[in-house]
Amino acid sequence: MATSGQRNKQHSSSSSRSTTSRRAHGDEAGVIPVLARVAREIEAAAQRGPVKSTNRAKFQVAAVLLREERARIKADKDITEAARANEQKRLDGLAGILAKTAARDTSLITLLADDAPISTAARELKRDLLLSAGVELSADELIVVTEPKPVDTQADKQVVPESVRQFARYNPFLAPDFSNVPDKPVENRSNRLGNWELIEPLFRAFEYGAGGGSAVMDLPEAKSLQTPGTLDLMRHQAQLIESARDGHRTFLLADEPGLGKTAQALLAAHVSNSYPLLVVVPNVVKMNWAREVERWTPKRAATVVHGDGDDIDAFADVVIVNYEVLDRHVNWLAKRGFRGMVVDEAHFIKNKESQRSKNVLSLSKSIRALHPRALFMALTGTPLINQIDDFRMIWQFLGWIDDKKPLPDLMDKLEDTGLTPADFGFFAEARQSVIDLGIVRRKKVDVAADIPARRIADIPVELDNELGRSIREAEQALVSRLVDRYRRVLANRQTPTNDVDHELIRLVAHAELEESKSQKTGENVFTMVRRIGQAKAVPAADYTVQLARNVGKVVFFAKHIDVMDQAEAYFAKSGLKTISIRGDQTSQQRQKQIDAFQEDPDVAVAVCSLTAAGVGLNLQAASNVVLAELSWTDAEQTQAIDRVHRIGQELPVTAWRIIAAQTIDTKIAELIGSKAGLAARALDGSDAEVAAEGSVQVEALVALLTEALS
Template sequence: MATGRQRRSGGNRNGRSGGTAQRGRSNQRRPRDNDGIIPVLAKAVRDIEHGAQRNQLTSSHRTRFQVCALLAREERARVKADTEVSDAQREGQLKRLDGIATILAQTAAREPSLFHLLDMDAEISDAARRVKKEMQIEGGLEPEPDPEPVVLSEVETMRAERKVVPPSVRAAQLANPFMVPDFTDAEKRKLTERRLVGWELITPLLNSFEQAPNGAPACMALPEPKTSLSYRGQDLMDHQSRLLAAVAKGHRTFLLADEPGLGKTAQALLAAQAADAYPLLCVVPNVVKTNWAREAERWTPERSVSVVHGDGDTVDGFADIIIVNYEILDRHARWMSEHGFRGMVVDEAHFIKNKKSQRSQHVLDISDHIQHRVARPLLMALTGTPLINDIEDFVAIWEFLGWIDAKKPGPVLMGKLEETGMTPVDHGFYPAARQAVVDMGIVRRRKVDVASDIPARRIADMPVELDGAEGRSIREAERHLAKRLAGRYDAAVEARRNRGEETRGIDAELIRRVAKAELTDETNTSTGENVFSMVRRIGSAKAQLAADYAAQLSRSAGKVVFFAKHVDVMDAAQELFTSRGIGWAAVRGEQSSTTRQKNIDAFVNDPDVQIIVCSLTAAGVGLNLQVASNVVLAELSWTDAEQTQAIDRVHRIGQDMPVTAWRVIAAQTVDARIAELIDSKAGLAARALDGSEEEFSSVDVQLEALVSILTEALEERAGA
């Protein structure tokens, strides 16, 4: 339906019959061609067309282009629904609207950056709303009233009040009041085919990775560097030089998914220099914020660096590189969206995989604003583990990079998909689509392929027996859990029997349903013994044993990195190290950035600090601890990715010793089952990105642990 309403005082200016008082007279004459909204649109699209022909499109042209498309669409719907005009009159008006649509399409073909404005879901700016209102009035339509002001909730009001503009940033904005959007390098891409219009394509794109054939490449073609590159006397490795060569050739969006330890931070900083993408915004985890500042000073010393803390009172708004952590991004997202950044790097990009989270929304919003102001900004998503739980972890990263929007591929990727000449009903579409996404800028290199000088690593499981009352209590709790699951299963079988259904043997599908129900109950209650509370108790019971082994390692093998998940495990380890006179430092979530970096420096540089006690969540990413070659994993993670990230704090460029990760596992408990399940999940990223022949698995470890417990209980009962 048309959004504009016929103005009663305007008579018959838009070719309609007007109000009922004028109906008799209106039906006796043909609407004049110069009346209504259509001639207003025709005049506007001709002006836009001439601007495109002269390569002189302005922001005003672009705004009117979108408004013309909106009004033409609305007028077409109104004309089709109007029962007060003759068929001949209706046909004539539709033909004139077809002419306007043709001019819009031809103009967009000449200037592809206009295509997204034709989308029905394209964002309508305040300027577009004003122009639309003016054109409606000129065409004899009564614009709809302005929307009611939005009343913010208490939470939204508090959030809005947290928005800040640091003093130095305000000064920078005043010094540069006219930040004109840059469209000079807009990529020209004409969509010669439109066969994919109307297809749902996001799911097929994800499936193309999930179903990747063995050996399928997961890295875009990277050019050979012209010469061996070095910075400040440090030679870059070949894989690093290749990425910079791609930037030098003009590529600007990258999912840099190199395995941890291959120098992604240096590559991103040097890429910004190669692309002259300044000012550059780096969004990073809090734990590595200080390290990013150091790396920037190390690799690009001629560029000024500023780190945002708190409300940003000390930030330098004129800096070339601005570094901010996810945790405070909500306060700064507004000014960062308008600051004129020409590049944006998101470190540990798997942090934004949940699009509903506030930090993900802020990252996507800032990226979207940058892409609207700069035609080809440098956008880089850095993560050694792009897939944590599911293939859909890709979606937010692709959207950040501008490869897709919320519903469909962006113009460049759509062009590549159109060039395949296929649709999702064709079997060959999937490998071709996967390659199209890879060519957008996925860069994935493995240590074994590009850094053969990094020594091997291995994971050694250390089974321990939980003796005493605590061990007996844990095993008893596991038996109670198994009994409760079996009771649920029996109740389900009985319900089937009452419905006249037969259950033969042990029903694997019913086991999974029971496990899912138990898991749902466990996540919604804080009472009772469940798999989560048992795993935590097991971690506490293992604490002394794991710490004792780390102490022994430090005496015989040098520095040790000790990882744990819970505070009480870290506390117990630190107490043991203190009691034995072993120097230690700690990296924990509650520390300030200054304290954290001080402790890291002490571990790296002080020979008397033999062990660093690290939180899996606070220190599992971004740290460089290759001064050690032994890692003790006192508690198990729920994901292989988290475990791998921890180990790769040590197994990285600069390491000259074989790395061993000692995984402490409580024998004859659910701990052992979880270790096996974590290992089975390792195939996800390998299958999707590395073309590995490992079996693809996206199992939920928590669910599968319950399935394992219930299955074993039922089998034991059947064999009794």
């Protein structure tokens, strides 16, 4: 990155060049003929195959000079309008050549951006082209300064939690483990591909070599659906687990959301004994990962890194850390001795210049150096966001390529094809070679027979901001009030007892609830739940954005208007088009919004009021629902999900409930789940009492007070 002084110098140089003398305008003089020659060279190179580094630099410099020359001609007051129009026409022709070249090799498109980084070699090339065009350059422009490497501030951020120090004292030396590395026979390979540029052809293979086939490696049949926990696997999940059991160690798991990528990763680690396991995730899902460890592998302990990691357990089997704090912990994580690493939402590392990407790659290299047979898994429903080059960093994390060439496993597969990029059929064979290294992509429609027609998945989120802290303080105040009320009543009894009186707990909960209903001001269970909804608005919207980019249309439900407003603002900021279903709309307005969601492919999210849109609507263009706020009844929740899960829905439906961890929200979610199905059982002749809204509210208060007393 250029220093401020260098930027000022570059700015002054650019300004001076606008007034430097140039050759008279003419067909064979000035910058335009030089640009024309360079553009033709790049065009010819692109016709021969992927554009290599030298011509990529030429392409970028040509684009920069074209922009500068267009601006200079526009501002030049010394030429006639006719001459100006003629020069602009010539530039338009050159711009057309560059555009066609970029269309032929799409990796060049990123070089057209105004903020694309320009290397020292490219700046030198730009200087030389200007000199060859007869442009008089200033002394500053003649000297190209090599930009200094950025100062590494990582060391200043590093922390070492006390638990990690204890672990280091307990186990001060971790030797590399080569016990499971198979001995490869030495072969006299032809090394046909040694002098070929292969990275770009491999990327192109995924653009042109598909042949209609899906990107799924051959997976063995599932031998068992049982797991160490209480849950069973689905068939498509068990197939990947079986592959890990058979010895496969790298996976790009790109299943659609709702197909259980988390469970597959955890159980792949279990069957391959890849412990300790490092899991790098977005902040919004790190609590959910800890819960999933407990559900799927209950004998394995998980620890979550918050902030500086003061409360972590460095002896845990699974260490979960989010991207945002990873930079503080890279040093000790690199020395922990992990035998496996999972990167969730792996498209987060697509930018090779970002610090998060550098951290992830650094850790993967450290782990691979200690344990060559370590498990590496990249999980993402959207491995490609904008361009095929988004694969690059994921493949590097998995150890398939480095920044210049395929690494041995992939190179061996490419050699085995007997083809080169110049041969017919190379793209299809090269694509399959990469897939065989571990790409697994299944869609809901592909495995519909495996999964339930409708299911609810909880996503716990941590409220670690100021609002989250105030909510926890309010909950503590509510619990204190309940405990005081309970103890006062107990103290006035003629025969006090030290045993917990559950009947009295229920009476206290009822009294608190009745007061809350009549209370106009102050903190109570209703205001607290509303504040929790407000605090969850952005995390829920963020999760919805990820879903929409992964699988298409999503229905977002909230109870309160302010939560809907926050979510809609977040969606707009993220570039997603939305519609809204609210209680103040006329029937015509509402139907217009529904039709747009059902029929307009650009509409990504329907933002709906849980009460206004919970009944009578058909939103089956989506198969994913996000419940940002919890209802007080299972019936209201079910009605919302049924806007999507309707006759004609061809895909299994998943409802994602966003739960605020370590708050009353978790208790409400558990209670709603426990009450689910009571209505149906009652209609079927069961004696079970059907849960009403008030009963869930009372039970939530009962749970808080019981926990405090015990």
